Amino acid sequence: MLTERQDLILKSIIEEYIKTASPVGSKRIQEVLSIEVSSATIRNESALLEDQGYLEKAHTSSGRVPSTKGYRYYVDNLMESNNIDDIKLQIDEIFKKRGATIDEVCSKISSILSEMTKLATVVATSDTNDEVLLSKVELVPISDRSAIVIFVLSNGTIQNKTVNLDSVSLEELRLSIDLFNERLINSKISEIETKSQAMIPVLKQQVKKYEFVLQTLVGALIHTDSNKSKTSGVKYLLENPEFNDPNKIKDIIQFIENASPFAWFNYQSKTNKTTVAIGLETGNENDDIAVIGTNFPTKGGGKGALALVGPKRIEYDKVSKLLEWISKKIEEKFLLEGE
Structure with missing residues (x-):
């Protein structure tokens, strides 16, 4: 200390x-x-x-x-709590409107958050996948620079993910997939994220960029057709001086498009606490990026995630308290009140 x-x-x-x-x-x-x-x-x-x-x-x-x-x-x-009363007042008006769906509420909240924080907002909701299991993972090289990872699910669904081999070697990717097949086959999709964390010590020994591989594979796997994801505020995000470089703009946009908020954070249905990933902790090779987000349960046993993406120069104190408050408000409106 x-x-x-x-x-x-x-x-x-x-x-x-x-x-x-x-x-x-x-x-x-x-x-x-x-x-x-x-x-x-x-x-x-x-x-x-x-x-x-x-x-x-x-x-x-x-x-x-x-x-x-x-x-x-x-x-x-x-970090200390920051004054967020002005933003709360605007967002509270959204929750007071009756009849709005959770998607409509989250969409309006996202727009306000992005404009006021100059960060991109990603909101995702997912129906429960308790009955769907992971059946098999296969690797198909398609060129010297890329390969396709194929996930076969118990309900017949097939998920594909293209992986750039500039980021990880083919052999490392093969080792990772062997570990997935060894440890995660016949696991529920809803449990994949938690179970994958137990693989980290072994994966870390065999794969140099294990965080990137884990985030990529888990993000693709849990991003099924039952998931809905929407991004807002990229134009505000690009006003930050850290993203004046065209290469950095391309990198953060690809990062937002390819990753799922559910892969950024460990989902815990009984807590509204925010989680922060800084630099390489996000699983991205660009150390200039930070993500701060929260989660919330939805009807029918599903889950939701709300995340803000931007430079490491985020007002962590303000944003974390704000997201924690929003998560509680969503749960109160759509679960406790039964709207």
Whole structure:
């Protein structure tokens, strides 16, 4: 753990960077800190935080920016609740309207969230798959650069997923699929996500980019015809300076299109807590991306997920509390009230 002073300095740098998207120098840190600290001390502490991997030195200035490790420490240890009353008032009006379906409510909420946070919103709902089992997984190479993974389900449904071999080798993919066939055959689709987590220690030993493989395969498998997914606010997302690079724009759009929110987070039907995936934790090779989301149960034993996707410079405190509140409101309206 860090010292109390290091906590304050790291917290100040992260929150200032979230607001400005600009590297933070020692002078600005001194201005926003709640304690009296000399600029020399700030520079020394910042250097120590950089050495420990919590901060990164900006190439074009003397300021520093948070690293993925720094953001993770902030989310786990330093984050405080932020004022979200204005957004709550707007969203609360949506819940007051009678007769609206869960899809209509989530669609309107998504639009408001994207506009006010400058993040892309992905909402997905899935009917229960309790009776459908995974029967078989097959790998079909189609070129030097791609292969198709085929999932055969007990109800006769066949799911296909094309995998880019620039991201993972054919041999690693084959090893992963062998493990799927060994560990997950005859498992319920609704249990695949949870069971796949138990495979991580073995998969990690054999596959270098095991997170990417796991997210890709599980995301494709649980993204069946009974799932509905909608993305909003990509235009707002692209206003963030992190995505001025055309290659980064392409990467994050592909990430949103190809992944399922159910693959980003472990679904737990008895909790409305938010989950945060930062950088490589998302299973994507681009370390600049972060996802924050929540889940909620739906009628008939189904499930839903609401996620915001953007740069690592997300207002984690504000967004996490807001999503947690929205999840509870959805459950109250569509399950407890029986609407």
